[in-house]
Amino acid sequence: MAVIGLGAMGSRIASRLLDAGHELVVWNRTPDKATTLVERGAKRAETPAEAARAVDVVITMVADPRALEDITPGLTEAATVIEMSTVGPGAIAQLRSALADDVGLLDAPVLGSISEAESGSLHIFVGGPPELFERWAPLLSVLGTPTHVGPLGSGAAAKLVANSTLFGTVGVLGEALALADALGIDRDRTFEVLAATPIGSQAERRRAAIESGEFPPRFPIRLARKDADLVADSAREKGADLRLAEAARSWLADAEAASWRDRDYAALILWITRAREGDSS
Numbered sequence: 001m002a003v004i005g006l007g008a009m010g011s012r013i014a015s016r017l018l019d020a021g022h023e024l025v026v027w028n029r030t031p032d033k034a035t036t037l038v039e040r041g042a043k044r045a046e047t048p049a050e051a052a053r054a055v056d057v058v059i060t061m062v063a064d065p066r067a068l069e070d071i072t073p074g075l076t077e078a079a080t081v082i083e084m085s086t087v088g089p090g091a092i093a094q095l096r097s098a099l100a101d102d103v104g105l106l107d108a109p110v111l112g113s114i115s116e117a118e119s120g121s122l123h124i125f126v127g128g129p130p131e132l133f134e135r136w137a138p139l140l141s142v143l144g145t146p147t148h149v150g151p152l153g154s155g156a157a158a159k160l161v162a163n164s165t166l167f168g169t170v171g172v173l174g175e176a177l178a179l180a181d182a183l184g185i186d187r188d189r190t191f192e193v194l195a196a197t198p199i200g201s202q203a204e205r206r207r208a209a210i211e212s213g214e215f216p217p218r219f220p221i222r223l224a225r226k227d228a229d230l231v232a233d234s235a236r237e238k239g240a241d242l243r244l245a246e247a248a249r250s251w252l253a254d255a256e257a258a259s260w261r262d263r264d265y266a267a268l269i270l271w272i273t274r275a276r277e278g279d280s281s
Helices: 008-019 031-039 048-052 065-075 089-098 114-119 130-141 154-182 187-195 200-212 221-238 243-257 265-275
Strands: 002-004 025-027 058-060 080-083 104-107 122-127 144-150
Touching (some): 002 048, 002 065, 008 031, 025 031, 025 048, 065 089, 080 089, 089 154, 089 221, 104 154, 122 154, 130 144, 154 187, 154 200, 154 265, 187 200, 200 265, 221 243, 221 265, 243 265
Parallel strands (some): 002 025, 058 080, 080 104, 122 144
Antiparallel strands (some): 104 122
């Protein structure tokens, strides 16, 4: 099998597969990112086409639809492609049309980040033919819990639904804290109030990071903004009115446009609370 795309998630997926004893071919646009995996026994491919050739399945994990479009010509000789990036249903449809009819395709984006990829506890939303899902479910189970959610494109759609809740939650939490600050409620009392609300568990989970101002990098704001754009684009295409999602996207856009693009998306909470004070440092 092959893994194409060795960023934060793809490299950890490849590592899990090596740990499970699979023979692996890897490719990344920046070759150095494959070095550690090659030292552990993976074979480095020089091109996506070389990675896809003579393997039974290719997993792709790239940053965005453009990156997927760039590697698509190299996938034409694959037997099966499992596309695990967050690229939206439109990109999956384009990928399907670019592949030969005899190339199997599943869209299988993941919910979870670096620690979940390392531990094999990702939630994997899979779209595609049921029989193809059944064939590759054991492999995906090495990476987490795969759930078949419908025909091709359904996995990409389900990931957008899931991510819309992530961005909305951190946005609501950030605005609640900003409102409490503006009304003069101290933080200890604010967290006591939030504990009685539907976002109480999120407030408690993120309290230490909020108070320290340190958010471990897991899902950078630049990628969260990309995903929020995919949510918005898909909603417009289908005529869904997502006003709250648009508001969350605007906060992400503001943070990315400043100096926060590589901070974790949960740092958006801090961005929102500082916005009232004009502090974006």
